[in-house]
Amino acid sequence: MKALTRQLHHHRHLLFLDLEGTQFSHxxxxxxAVKAVLNVDGSxxxxxxxxxRYVKPKNSIxxxxxxxxxxxxxxxxxxxxxxxxxxxxxxxxxGSMFDKTTFVTFGTHDVRIIMQSLLHTPEADETxxxxxxxxxxxxxxxxxxxxxxxxxxxxxxxxxxxxxxxSFDGIMHxxxxxxxxxxxxxxxxxxxxxxxxxxxxxxxTQMRHLPDPVLTIIKQLVNDEDVTASxxxxxxxxxxx
Numbered sequence: 001m002k003a004l005t006r007q008l009h010h011h012r013h014l015l016f017l018d019l020e021g022t023q024f025s026h027x028x029x030x031x032x033a034v035k036a037v038l039n040v041d042g043s044x045x046x047x048x049x050x051x052x053r054y055v056k057p058k059n060s061i062x063x064x065x066x067x068x069x070x071x072x073x074x075x076x077x078x079x080x081x082x083x084x085x086x087x088x089x090x091x092x093x094x095g096s097m098f099d100k101t102t103f104v105t106f107g108t109h110d111v112r113i114i115m116q117s118l119l120h121t122p123e124a125d126e127t128x129x130x131x132x133x134x135x136x137x138x139x140x141x142x143x144x145x146x147x148x149x150x151x152x153x154x155x156x157x158x159x160x161x162x163x164x165x166x167s168f169d170g171i172m173h174x175x176x177x178x179x180x181x182x183x184x185x186x187x188x189x190x191x192x193x194x195x196x197x198x199x200x201x202x203x204x205t206q207m208r209h210l211p212d213p214v215l216t217i218i219k220q221l222v223n224d225e226d227v228t229a230s231x232x233x234x235x236x237x238x239x240x241x
Contacts, residue, residue, distance in 0.1 A: 001196070005042030007137050012038045015094055016186070017132075018178035019110040020069050023062020024118040026109075028055045028083055029071055032176030033093055034183055035101070043190040047183055051093050052176040056080035058120045069173045083117045084124035088127050091128050104133045106157050106182055107140045139186060146200040149188040152208065157181060164188040165194055213239045 008014070013035065020030040034050035035162030056076050066072060081089070091098050105111065112131050118129045144154035147163055157178065158168045166184055190194065201222045207215065213235035220227050 001042065001193055004142060004145045004189050007142060008038070008042060008102045009135055011100050011102045011135070012040075013094070013097040014038065014104050014186075015090070015101050016042075016104045016179045016182045017090070017110060018105065018175040018182065019115070020071065020173065020175050021066070021109070021113040022057050023065040025057065025059040025120060026113050027057035027059060027120050028086060028113050028117045029057055029061060029065070029076060029080075030054050030069070030175050031086060031090070032174070032179040033090060034176075035094060036183065042191070044183070044187055050176050050179055051089070053089055053172075054080040055083055055086045055117075057083075057117075063227065082124070083121040086231045087125055087128040090132070097151055099131070100138050102135050104132055104137045104139055104182060104186065106138070106185075108138055109136075111136055136147070139182065143185075143189070146203060148203050148206075148226050150206075152203075152206060160185055161188075163199065165193050211239070 016036065018032045019028050021028055030053065032050060032052045034047055036047045037045045039045045052075050054071070061071060061073060061076070094101050096173060114129050114132055118124055119127055140154055140157075140160075143160060147155065147160065149159075155163065158172065158181075161168055161181060161184065164185070166188065168177075168181050169184070170179065170180065205215070205219045205222050205237045207218075210218070213232065216235055217227055217232055220231075
């Protein structure tokens, strides 16, 4: 899918990354990551065994996040590493290709967690954090250009998978499971371009910001109706009059 390949910064390595953060300070409390090597066309050639780490925040988890993720203060105290160690773990997992890796997330909240965590842990290596943010690709934002719900809103990861006739594997809000399912979603962009095509046609017919004559023509074309320049100009005249 050329439109997606162009977003990869000419890189042949991806890191699918999912983060969980505290409720109020938005500090990282866990991350899951899966790295992949790409073919020339941007499709995935190979994926590696993922990693998952718990991370100790400076502030409280928050009751909502605790219930959502199942992560407890006691778990972080016994199994957690520092934010600085988490950044280093991500870099080490990428290996020698860290500088040539695009970091794929679902949504922008993960990027916010990276920077907010840096604010609360300024001793962490900011060059790693800022590199991840700079080389970041939001797959949700990309897909939302072509696939939306009936109210023109983006979908959740689970619902995007359903569009591609897939189901979520594992437990939602387990960061490693989320990262693995993000890999599945990325693969679908290359394997099921027919679905993206059909969904995009539907999105085009429900765009609200297009002038009425343009939207009418698009709907006619999507419905396989023959439309001429004269038809379009006639609609413009009728719209103006």
